[in-house]
Amino acid sequence: MSRPTRGRLARYGFAEGDGGVRAADLLGADGLGLWQADEQEPTDRSAADLLAALSRAADPDLALRQLHRMVETERRTADDATGSELLAALAADPGLRRRLVAVLGASAALGDHLVANPGQWTVLGTAPDGLAPTADGRLDLALAGRLTAATAPVAVLRQAYRLALLRIAAADLTGGRGLEQVMSALSALADATLAAAYEIAVGELPAGTPRPRLAVVAMGKCGGDELNYVSDVDVIFVAATDEDLPAATTVAARLIHVCGLVAWPVDAALRPEGNRGPLVRTLASHLAYYQRWARTWEFQALLKARPAAGDLALAREWIDALAPLVWRASERPEAVSDVRAMRRRIIDNIPPKELDREIKRGPGGLRDIEFAVQLLQLVHGRGDESLRVPGTVPALRALVTGGYVGRADGEALLRGYRFLRGVEHRLQLQALRRTHTVPTEPAALRWLAAALGYAAIPGRSAVESFRADWVAHATEVRRLHAKLLYRPLLESVARVPADGLRLTPEAARHRLEVLGFADPAGALRHLQALTGGVSRTAAIQRTLLPVLLSEFADAPEPDRGLLNYRQVSDKLGSTPWYLRLLRDSGPVARRLARVLSSSRYAADLLAREPEALRLLAEENELTPRPREVLCDGFAAAAARHADPVEATRAVRALRRRELVRIACADVLSRADGLAPRPERGAPAGPLADVTRVGTGLSYVTDATLSAALRAVRAAQPELPGLRFAVIGLGRLGGYESNYLSDADVLFVYDPPAGTAESAASAAAHAIAEELRRLLGAPAPDPALGVDADLRPEGRQGPL
Incomplete structure (x- = not known):
């Protein structure tokens, strides 16, 4: 094949080199007949439309290979080497073309299924009324029976499950369903499969055996209506009475076996005593266990319990009977720490080489979101019934609506959850294999980025864009997980x-x-x-x-x-x-x-x-500041204003904040033993020590007097060279101030040489009076009384 042909096909997304030659062979006259090698273009308009659809697939080469296999199988079956009902349908039905190609390019496993089951692609066709096929998780056993040669109930159920899964995947991949709708449809499909397997198992009971009252309760992701493509389906089996137990256990065991043959493993390990306990218990036995023996994580698991199959009324009765125990579980002294410890154990059990690639269990993964949401549900759901919903997304929305989680935090968690679940869905859909680990191989990463809708942009590849979003979401999820799961308020609420x-x-x-x-x-x-x-x-x-x-x-x-x-x-x-x-x-x-x-x-x-209550957020904010730091800060605030009145207001506002800091720290150190490490130069010793409080308050007064004095002198037409000092006396002088102390001081001046004493005295007196006036004037901030009565001759003497 010529190089130009390979280059032309590469523009459709097909691989260069040998892969390009292979694509040309599959598309050419000896293959699908969609490509004219001589003209280097599609054979007709319908071929061009199909090539365009293939180019938009997550893996165009995979989609082309699977389509070729399907057509070849069809031709062999019909003994027709040229015609193809499938290709004709793809040309006539744009919806079918879009859905089928998307599935073939994103899921090798579903492509293999369609190759092995000719004719089942028809379930993706557009209905005569123009509507897309339903993708709500319902089983169509009659349709499955018509499209397969199998007649055994289990085989027909398997085909019906695959057909329903095919429709869900097609809607997911083409934007016909959002993430929450896909999860809900997969959960509904699990319910329908459990119900069908239940009926098969009951039908196989020996003749004359009464039908037992047996409930199948969905747990985990299935219970939360958030199932992914490949997952164990967690359930708990509940029998009504002891008389039901023998037959109910037989039915439950057969149901597990049938579901394993049809779709996925059924995991009943969340039942009381886990795999060591009986597979089926009566409602009374369950209640006795949860009242006496259940641990915190078992109540946490019950948050997602939901009737799924069998006796639905019995399942609802079981859930209602256990609900009061669930909503009291967080009142246990160890409840909050148990949930936190469980999350740490999950991370500790991840192999180190997978830790940074795990989108489910790793830091910043889905488990971080789920554990934070579930702990908040357990604690706050006792008093707020709006939080008693099984799914992560509805519960997160309820927590935001109720004010338990901030709007911005809730939106960030929701975006992270959707992103991570989207990655999980694409990873699992490829081979219908259970995985939560992002691959490291370049080809696999390119496929994943394409399957998620990323495309190359100038200066950045699709993989780089995907990685950037992944890191951003994981970082934000990890931050919010720590913020919510370790919120100190949780323990306090749990104790109420x-x-x-x-x-x-x-x-x-x-x-x-x-x-x-x-x-x-x-x-x-x-x-x-x-x-x-x-x-x-x-x-x-x-x-x-x-x-x-x-x-x-x-x-x-x-x-x-x-x-x-x-x-x-x-x-x-x-x-x-x-x-x-x-x-x-x-x-x-x-x-x-x-x-x-x-x-x-x-x-x-x-x-x-x-x-000022922001100061209460950090212990280091509740430490009195060193004298030098206070003096520098107060002086800088005063220097920003030329008017001494405005400068003094700024100083008094800072003084008020420092009084708040000391008063709050004083109260809290006595109430809670809070004794933060003092900064260098700050009053030493426990804050509750009255000596340290007095010293801190005296430092604040010193800084206030110093800054106000500078502001006053800068605005006074005073004598050049006049020296002026404020000397602390009494409690201020001894670093023993209390919260309401006046500043006991002496004003001392030294006139410049050659200046008349009367002029110097008048200037100094004006400074002292203005300082006292500004610091004692009525204002929103506490006044600082400046008391000079301890001067010689008291009030009768010169100020």
Whole structure:
């Protein structure tokens, strides 16, 4: 074959070199008759359309080889070396052409199935009314019987399963179904297969054997309506009574065998005692086990339980009986740590060489999303029934709607989940083999990128684009997993009794009385003001308040704490960061509750500057600053303003923030033993030590006086060379200031040589008076009284 022919075919996506020669052979007159070698172009318009469809396949060469095999098989069967019903149908039906070629280029296994079963491609044809074939996971046993020579029930079921799978894959690959629809269809197909296998197994029972009441409960991905193409289907078998057990066990064992022959392994290892326990238990036996022996991960697994086949009413009865146990599981002291430990064990068991390629179990993989969502469900679902949904995507959406997960975080997790599941689907569809590992071979990576819809762009190959997206999604998923799964608020919420999470008026009033609020009615009014309505702010408050009420109750003035919290929330509730900070950022909510209910002074400071509560997010922010750092920072703030009034306002605002820092750290160190390591030059010793607090407050006063003095002197028409000092006395001088201390000082000046004493005294007096006025003037920030009464002769002496 000439080089130009190979080059022309390469533009359709067929391989160069030997692969290009092979493509030309398959397309030429001795093959499909779609390519004119002499003219170097398709034989006609329909051939051009088919070549264009092949070029869009994930692997054009694979699609062409499989199509050629199908046509050759058809011709042998029909004893016709030239005509082809398949090629004619592809020319006449664009929908069939698009669907069949997409399947042939993305799945070698489904292509092999179509080669081995001539005529089954017709299930992908467009209906006379112009509609695409259904892809909802329903089994059509009658159609399968017509399209296969097999007559045995299991063989017909296998063919029906493959036909349904073929339709789902075609819709998936051509955009006819989104990811969630594909997962739902695959789960529905699993249900239908389980139901058909159940009927086969029951039909094989010995004559005269009563039909047992046996429920097949879907678990795992199937239970969550998020099944992938190749996966074990997790189930639990439930019998109604002891009398049903013998026949029910026979049916369950046969069902497992039939499904293994038809589609996939059925895994019943999630049952009580795992593979060591009986395959089938009665409802009463299950209930006894879960009440006494079940571990946290077993309740976590029950989040996705769903009736699938058999006695559906019995399955629903089983789920309803266990539900109260599921929603109390997170109240166990070890529950949250159990879920976290389970996730770590999964990662530890991944072979090191596969760790970075695992899209399911590895860091930043699907398990990270699932574990974070399930833990949040277990903890918050006790009081919020909207979270009691089995699927990961619906549960994540419910968590976002309820305010338990931020909108941006929820969207990022949803994008990551869709991306990773999409990769998993394409990997498994290729050979219908269970895998979750991204390949390393260049050819396999190119195929995967093409199957996912990536194309080369200037400066970047399709594989590079895929890798960039993969790294970005995995990094974001890993970050959000750590943020959500290790959120400190979870342990606090888990410790609140379930009744305390439901803030109905009756439950709230009762809980307030139990917690020791002196005015439950007044406290209830605050709660209703904070949580009323259907806004997102109210939803997040309903999440936070059960935890905060417990913290308020442990403080000296619970009612005062709740009132202060309402005042801060009224000021900041509409800002986008406030409630997000309390919900997501470490121990901020708990610390805020302690501060607001333990210190009226600190609460008043926070009410004046609510944004200062950001300081509660990090322990290093709760460390008093060294004197030099304070002086430099205050001086820089003052230097940005030429007007001494504005400069002093900036200094007083910084002073207020430092007072908030010290007051909050003081309260928390006494309440929680918080004692962060002091910075170099900061007051040494435990913060709860009154000496350290006094020193820190004195440093703040020193920095305030120093910066304000510079601002005043810069604006005063004073004498050149006038030396002026402020000397600390009393508590300030001894580094023993308290929160409300005035600054006891002496003002000292030294006139420049040759200057009249009266002029120097007047200039110095003006500086001192202006300094006192500016620092003591009414303003939103706390005033600093500058007291010079300890000077010689007291108030009667010169200032």
